[in-house]
Amino acid sequence: DGGITQSPKYLFRKEGQNVTLSCEQNLNHDAMYWYRQDPGQGLRLIYYSQIVNDFQKGDIAEGYSVSREKKESFPLTVTSAQKNPTAFYLCASTVGGSSTDTQYFGPGTRLTVL
């Protein structure tokens, strides 16, 4: 089955530790995205990548880093510089390079920093 996988579903880390969230897609989509969602709120864009080896900051990129070495993979690292990292993280992809392409989302990773 084609889709987006995110792992793990739940992640716990101690304050001050970096943590990397996985996002893999087998849809052959060009563009991939990372969003953050806090309780009762909408999604906020962290980073996006239109093609391999290229990515752009979204609205809340501070304290996060990404890489896009392969078309199917777009891992997100939450660094110790992120002041309030506890949140629900969602990865998405679109088939082409237009921002109006339908976004397909993964199941999300819930990160809790203790």
Next chain:
Amino acid sequence: DAKTTQPPSMDCAEGRAANLPCNHSTISGNEYVYWYRQIHSQGPQYIIHGLKNNETNEMASLIITEDRKSSTLILPHATLRDTAVYYCIVLTTDSWGKFQFGAGTQVVVTP
């Protein structure tokens, strides 16, 4: 990009039509209207989108007013599985980084 305004919540009886409004009074001519929904603790799911004309698919219908300043998403026969947060979004083809999800409308379908 145009901002959208949606009611924070609404209830709907199972089997009845659910009509979800969205105001986008500052929408420009090249901005599309998109609807997504998010069931609790899952990733959002695409529902439908349109530019000027009304659209229908297997999930819903989208009615856009002639002046394009508002739209309505219609779920024709709501089921309990339609309970979710529904997001109305407007964007252009060059809106990279602007695909913004607001707070949406929490729809609760009751038996």
